[in-house]
Amino acid sequence: AYDLAGNTTAASIGFTYDNTLPSAPTLEPVTSPTNFVVQTLSGTKDVNTSLWIDGSRAVAMNASSTWSYQYTLAEGTNRIEIYCRDAAGNQSASVWATIEYDETAPLPVSQLTANGDRDGTSVALDWSGYNESQQGDVDHYWVYAADSLFTQVASMNPMNTGALPAGTNSYLATGLIRGTQYFFGERADDTNGNGNTLVTPISVVTNDVQAPDE
Secondary structure, X not given: OEOOOOOEOOOOOOOOOOOOOOOOOOOOOOXXXXXXXXXXXXXXXXXXXXXXXXXXXXXXXXXXOEEEEEEEOOOEEXXXXXXXXXXXXXXXXXEEEEEEXXXXXXXXOOOOEEEOEEEOOOEEEEOOOOOHHHHOOEEEEEEEEEOOOOOEOOOOOOOOOOXXXXXXXXXEEOOOOOOOEEEEEEEEEEOOOOEOOEOOOEEEEOEEOOOOOO
């Protein structure tokens, strides 16, 4: 550099060229499928890197070798890309996660029928009119019964001690009292445990129509 008197000053400039890519981050196992809308993603990364998820910075650059992030899922299949960047802007290879998020319960079993004309202590239930295949992922059924009208089963215990697997379309309720009116309702759950707790019950009276043994 020169001044007006012609004096010069020497100067030197140094810089470091960094084109070394950070290591790809690691990702702990994810839960899929899930019916929880938020999932914690976590893993490891190089120190002094930032973490990016789906093209947006999720974790600012820091000296930590671990990371975590609360990821909000969308309904359906979530394909998630994760990578790191260093101070020079070098980007690591990506790691990927796929999470299936399902919060949609199967439609109510509104095709339930009941036959109480048996031995007086049992009722035959049938829901063969329920289009199970239309729901996509029905996994099992629960049957509910009471001697008074109900529409909400969230706080009720099911009559069947074990879930009725998908493909089942009938159930025999036993141990009932002769000449008594009962209300029955049914809930279908999907593979993620989603079920509509609001049911449309049907009523039936237990009648003994069987002839006595000779």
